[in-house]
Amino acid sequence: MPAVSKLDVTPIFRYFYRLHRGADGKLGRSDTFWLFIAPTLVGSATAIADVRLTSLTPLLSASSLLIGVMLSLFIFVTNLRMKVAETEAYAFRRDLQKLIASVATSALYVALWAMFITVDFALSAAVRFDPLSGPAWQRIGGGVQFWALAHLAVNIFSVIRRIFLIYHSMFQVDFSADLSRVEPTSKVPSETGRARRRAG
């Protein structure tokens, strides 16, 4: 990607959605629903019902924790990707590699999103801006906050699901059934019937 600006974070968003798109180049219906439509429902419901976040402090600390966790997850997953590239048994597993890439990108996406939410909370708590402090604006602001939180929650669940899938894809053998225990027999079993060998 060209070095447009050192401060531009849009590549993370671009690659995140690119990895979510299916083979036909479009976002699947399930993905579209959970990533965009479900948060919209949550946001509009809270805006209509005038539900507000009362205390923002616990959310701020939870948010900072989340950002820290996601950044360490990114480092771990990058490390794993390097090992996968070096191991012969995994070097050709494209699907697994794409899965790892999607987790790495999602971790950064979640971290960025959590940062935006934190800044928004901090501003709404600390700053008073009269033209936007009417009750209607407050409802809309609340709805947007809940949209962002729902979107964040969906992505966190998705990341957790996919790090499990990475483990499963690499070590499916750990979840496999076991070979049936073989009873030792005193005599060597031979097949029923008369064994014939073709001459020559």
Place this chain on the structure above:
Amino acid sequence: MRGSPLATYGYKIFTVYLTPPRKPGDRLTFDLPQFGAEKALGAVADAALEVYNAGGDDDKGRKAYIEIDSVQNGGWCSLVTASGGAYGESGEIVNITTGQRSTLTHDDAVIHDARNLFVLPPFGDMGLLIAETRGRGTLVPSLLRRLNYQLDKIGAYLRVESETADDVAWNNFLNDGTNQITAVELVQHQRTADGSRLTEDAVIRGAYIRLTVEQGSIQGRLKTAVAAATGRNRQPPNLAGVVGLRGFTDDAFDEEKVVIVDGRRERTLNVTSRWPSFVYNFSTEDRPSGATDFLAEVRDAVEDTLDEMTIDRPKLDRWWPTQF
């Protein structure tokens, strides 16, 4: 070797998987440590070698004889060439050149050889079995019985299913522009299940309707019907509905057939009770003469099926034996 006009040669693709002997629901991954360094492919190849050493045997349940002629391994594949055939019917053999006759008794089996290629990746729990066919039959049931007798000694059981690979095969076949559905045939015998008849006249003994189809028009609707028929439910397709024949349901016809032309050949598929399993044809008129030719013929279909099953593969020569 010129094939007889009665037998058509081709191959079928099955999905294979391993389970503990009496637990069909639990799958065994191919890289279980107990399988050893060669993984599940090694276990299956060893079992085939044991069967080869044991010689021929008859499967009394199916009245079929089978023996393994050779086992060749390479990459992720094991080519098991077996010979088998049915017994139980008596007859006579006449040599058309010398006039010499010999008798065929109840205990004589006429056997033909068929190649069966196992493709088992060193990870995951699904592989493929490519079995040569004569007409629509393979040696797979008898072969699996012999192999499972050996695999039982290590506590595994080999199973096959054809739905997954059939789905891929039929979708590719119907989506290919050169394959056109040219006609639909509906046959009604005198008494039908739901009593509906094409004519009220009792003298009419039965009906045979052949609807010729404009090239390309019916493809979309038939694809949906196939998708439903080859899926988990295996619902038989309602051809009367697909061609727009009003007033008749699926039960009105005793036989429903689809005629497909694939450029050279016309295939008539009987889809009365379910969509048939897919038999691939060789690109040549005759069977491939050697193992190498057989491999070259089946490679594309194998790669397509593995892609659909999202089984990643390294560079071709690391997993596919280009020659034996």
